[in-house]
Amino acid sequence: RLMPAFVRPPRRIRQVRPEGNAIAYYPGCSLESTATEYDHTFRAVCEALGLELIEPPGWICCGSTPAHTTDPVLAGYYAVLNLSLIERMGLKQVVAPCLGCYQRFKAGAHEVAHNPELAAKVAERIGYEYRGTVETLHAVEALLERVGLDAIRARVEKPLKDLRVASYYGCATTRPPKYTGAENPENPTCMDEIVKALGAEPVDWSYKTDCCGSSLGITQTPLALELSAKILENARACGADLIVTACPLCQVNVESRQMQMNLDFKIPVLYITQLMILAFGLGEREAELGKNMVNPCPLLRERGLLDNAK
Known part of the structure; x- marks a missing residue:
């Protein structure tokens, strides 16, 4: 597989109520193409440490470099659409192992929160007003915050x-x-x-x-x-x-x-x-x-x- 599967964001999004230690998981395009070993080993590590990964259905590309260098509204749309999917699922944190995706989520959330005009344009395009309730973590942050060094050391x-x-x-x-x-x-x-x-x-x-x-x-x-x-x-x-x-x-x-x-x-x-x-x-x-x-x-x-x- 060279590229992720083509998808569309679902029309109806079901809230999830995980029973244990769980976090939203955004693999992004790289982990489903050129970095499949990162995806595989991150999933295996989380399973070994008891951290459940919930992949939002219908996630799309974060926008990467091309979006934010050409169109700030498009860049905001890509990032916030994914964050909105997770927010509507009822999850409060997402782990984005690819640091490019991590950056785009962090930047998109920050720009929308501090630029009302941009936020309005992004919300109109998405059809949903993002409330900013989802925190983005990179892989190491997620492992330390949601599992901890003691549990890693014990494993x-x-x-x-x-x-x-x-x-x-x-x-x-x-x-x-x-x-x-x-x-x-x-x-x-x-x-x-x-x-x-x-x-x-x-x-x-x-x-x-x-x-x-x-x-x-x-x-x-x-x-x-x-x-x-x-x-x-x-x-x-x-x-x-x-x-x-x-x-x-x-x-x-x-x-x-x-x-x-x-x-x-x-x-x-x-x-x-x-x-x-x-x-x-x-x-x-x-x-x-x-x-x-x-x-x-x-x-x-x-x-x-x-x-x-x-």
């Missing part, structure tokens, strides 16, 4: 000892702070906390929030390669064995494009959820390591982390 069966991990947040996790509400946009630590809970050693490095180039990988490839190469070189210089990220766009640039860079090394880049799957003892196949462009298996076998994989 670990195979501690990732002797593994030095650089957590790469990219620029969209925390910035701009007026959208994300990040307390420390230049030095976030949420992913490092999970890495430590898994038994690995978080690497302190200075490029954790630098931009990888994002969609410039398509329009300005040499620039994206230059930006991503600096990130990889800094991680390597700081002693990282591998890098973890929580963004499909970052994953493409810092991992998949390593073959296009003039580097004398290769460094594995995993989604944080792939690393969690390994620490939970669920095995190489469940982690979908076969979809990584830079093979992490030799390193992980050397450290004894793939022995007796399920």
Whole structure:
């Protein structure tokens, strides 16, 4: 499957009343196309931790970069239509693992809340006035807030000892702070906390929030390669064995494009959820390591982390 299925938002939306720990789940286009391993491992991690994911029926693309660079009303429409679906379902939070989607939801909600004229145009196009009751979380936020570090630590069966991990947040996790509400946009630590809970050693490095180039990988490839190469070189210089990220766009640039860079090394880049799957003892196949462009298996076998994989 190369693209998500074609859908239309439902005419009638049923409210849901989950009995346990549940949150709305917006996979977005990337997790249903180029980042299916992220979708699979995030779902598996949530299942292992007892967090139910409720996917809203009829969700559409968040708008991504093209919408907000061409038409603010269209950008607001894409974001708020999805948030409205979730609001009308009666859910108060949504997790958007793709940081591009996370940004668009955060930006759309903020702009509509602070621009009455834009809000009116978006509401007219949707046919519903969004009340702003849905909070958007990225994947790491959702795991920490709805599950917690203690529960993550308790689920670990195979501690990732002797593994030095650089957590790469990219620029969209925390910035701009007026959208994300990040307390420390230049030095976030949420992913490092999970890495430590898994038994690995978080690497302190200075490029954790630098931009990888994002969609410039398509329009300005040499620039994206230059930006991503600096990130990889800094991680390597700081002693990282591998890098973890929580963004499909970052994953493409810092991992998949390593073959296009003039580097004398290769460094594995995993989604944080792939690393969690390994620490939970669920095995190489469940982690979908076969979809990584830079093979992490030799390193992980050397450290004894793939022995007796399920």
